[in-house]
Amino acid sequence: MGDGEASTGDHPLSPAARLFHAPRINCYILAIMGCKTRINPDVVKAGLEQTLLKHPRFSSKLVVDRGKKKWSRTTVNLEDHVIIPDLDPKVDFPDQFLEDYVSNLTRNPMDLSKPLWELHLLNMKTSDAEAVGVFRIHHSMGDGASLVSLLLACTRKTLDPEAVPTVPVKKRAGSANSGGFWWFFLAVWSALRLIWNTLVDMLVFVATIVFLKDTKTPIKGAHGVELNTKKFVHRTVKLDDMKLVKNALNMTINDVVLGVTQAGLSRYLNRRYGEDDKDVGAKQRKSNIPKSIRLRTAILVNLRPTAGIQDLADMMAKGSKARWGNLIGYILLPFTIALQDNPLDYVRQAKATIDRKKLSLEAICTFVSAELVLRIFGVKVAAAITHRILSNNTMAISSLIGPLEEISFYGHPMAYLAPSVYGHPQALTVHFQQYAEKMTIALAVDPNVIPDPHQLCDDLQESLKLIKDAVVKEGLIKDVV
Template sequence: MELLEGLRWRKQVLKPIVTKRTREAGEGEAMMINGEVTAEPLSPSARMFHEPHFNCYIIAIMGCKTRINPHVVKAGLEHTLLKHPRFSSIQVVDEKGGEMKWVQTKVDLENHVIVPDLDPNMDSPDQFVEDYVSDLTKTTIEMSKPLWDLHLLNVRTAEAEAVGVFRIHHSLGDGTSLISLLLACTRKTSDPEALPTIPSKKKAGSGNSVRVWWRFFSIWWAFRLLWNTFVDILMFVVTSVFLKDTETPLKGAPGVEFTPKRFVHRTVSLDDIKLVKKAMNTTINDVVLAVTQSGLSRYLNRRYGEGKKDKGATEKRNNLPKNICLRSTLLINMRPSAGIQDLADMMKKDTDAKWGNWIGYVLLPFTIALRDDPLDYVHEAKVTIDRKKLSLESVFTFSSAELFLRLFGIKTAAAISHKILSHTTMSFSNVVGPLEEIGFYGHPMAYLAPTVYGHPHALTINFQSYINKMKIVLAVDQDAVPDPHQLCDDLEESLKLIKDAIIARGLIKDDVEASG
């Protein structure tokens, strides 16, 4: 313990405004190499996350199977995360041009790792953790230090013996890269030297038959690609000008990006999702979209039926308005993501890895309707995702955003992006996680629940897989979603109904076992 204590850096005072010259690194502000400040300009996308309407933070809630030792975590951070330049740099404003830059600094972990003194015998630990994380959305991280912190809550909840909460400003990177970086700080519990195994996409075959069919369909494929892209670009443009989603109870009020958020999560079986995937010959993405569409439809039907006598809802008789327009904004990482091995090597050997906020938008329409046949949700989701796969919408939105940033500046680009997001209803994502149990600096992880706040949506739904579980994570504005646990119930029930329908019809293949 004495050695670990000795590894702590002494406390220092950092200032958000520096010039080309600064004092010695040990005396306070920026690191100097050969007499020059080591500064790198923020990318336009990173700079946009400092605009008032886009002051976004990524939250990663980690449940651990043992109590968390703060000294061990701090020692681990020094040898991993602090090696990443974004986590050991402050964002400063150049006095001459007013440009924001990354300036490396020494990090005092006492200012970043927060360990509150908690009552281990508190009455409602799960509610306490939920309230604690929600309270974080009422505060910001000071610009005088690197924009991240880690809260270690040694309190036993229903799913974990302790909880760690990472809060990271979105200017440090996109969500995919940041979660990958977090996983690069973990190791397999079965092999403490090995990084987690993350599933990768299977590449299409390259045999002669594939090439023959590809040539036959290439013209039709190209036509569909161009047509879908044209339609998606047109929808993107009209959304940025005037097209708004239906004003459902899930739609956030103006200024929702500034309101506190509440985070709730629910664990469901990844094996159940895989069962549906295989039986229906779809993908995991298709299934989670189907579950979400079904769950949102059930939830909205209940909300629209408040005060009415419940006569039993069917596809033809329910409380839902006709032709609801409800869309999600997907943020797509356009920069090829560095694998966790590359990120681990970068932190260990000081090598280069691709990094940064290169983000494209995709507008994903959701079908809001009650279906008598639960499998209809899966069919509809597959059609939607297959069509989106055959479109260059994300490439166009990324390129146009970069163009607007360069031609009209940060504020104009931010205003356009804000209008697009505020004209849609929610954010949605599905992130693939490790296949085996991992440890966070030696602490076995029970679950990982990532999400985001600070953008103009009242509802964000994230799916995060881990071993044989899928975590559904909601970030909500409680003025729009006052009962987020009920929405979790509806999503969980939707998966059960879809799975039960598959079992009842005997659609399970011989090599697939029904779970639960």
């Protein structure tokens, strides 16, 4: 479901882009950027002229030509896209004001007569920034990983204003080409497991479309949740804490991310079930969580290798080409919701689950299936199926790699980056964004379902601390962190 390579001229919308304009899957991406200095709007506009506006998608609007939607290049008036509200510099409770401001954006759809993006500049001091920029971009313009990479390509290293950010590249494991019989046996066994796991995962996927629903829990949204106003909160933790756990248990950052999420959700749900339980002794019990909860998260997998930061920067500066668009598949990942005696069990369970998913072609098969449905039955049927899959699951989660060093957004040093998304039929979305030595946990919630998102942030942060302390207590720390 990709758009191919960026270039000049008109382009028909890709199948995925058409899907994101369907009434029940009308999704937007938000990226909240905290800056360490006040923002100079004129400097930002000048920077946008030299970078983002040179990207074809950000200078194209959506038009309908003989019943078919396409992207058509247009002249961009920055005054229509860079929004600078008149704020009281001494506003009471600035953090709450920012949350309300961003939340109000979800009430209003974008004007389809203009390119589908906007940047809000708020020169207002909050608890963790001197000023804030808020990008809102329609999801049809690209997948989240591509769009965040594009935004990072507009930044430069604070200590080297001419250099684009350094973003680590995931290393692919090498394959052995020796070992005789045992190597052949393991290869055959892995191939059989791959086929079996893929068949099982696709059966579960089909069952989810037809009848298989997650358990109704205090964090699961009801019918129509995609239309509700969303609230966005974030919390920043130390990336070194996650690296310590990763190295001690010989796993990946994503394993730790999923383990921390599983632990934080268990803590949060245990409290919510205790509050709802009329039994006077409920809160005194160790666990209030019902047994055998089915709680799954949808993970969107970008199947196209994301263009590097330098590639995207060159594309905007020199007009070179880079791959672009939505090319995504789904993975349905089950969480074990329960209170564990040993906090390390959360990450070990998460690693076992994701290792099992790695030995499956679920993401590729779901992408191919979605492509076929779109082309054969059209957007309405594809949107209905996608809506049913997501609404029958509880939440969505993603984790994005970020710059290794501090960066500046057109000369404004960045304190944090918190990306998120809304418009899909789920009450909770969790995004983890790496930046320098930090990890930002960004939540998008339906406040009617999760009225206390800051408490959920507390539970996620506390879960990371307990997991880290358990690593230290068991003497599992390695020399290299």
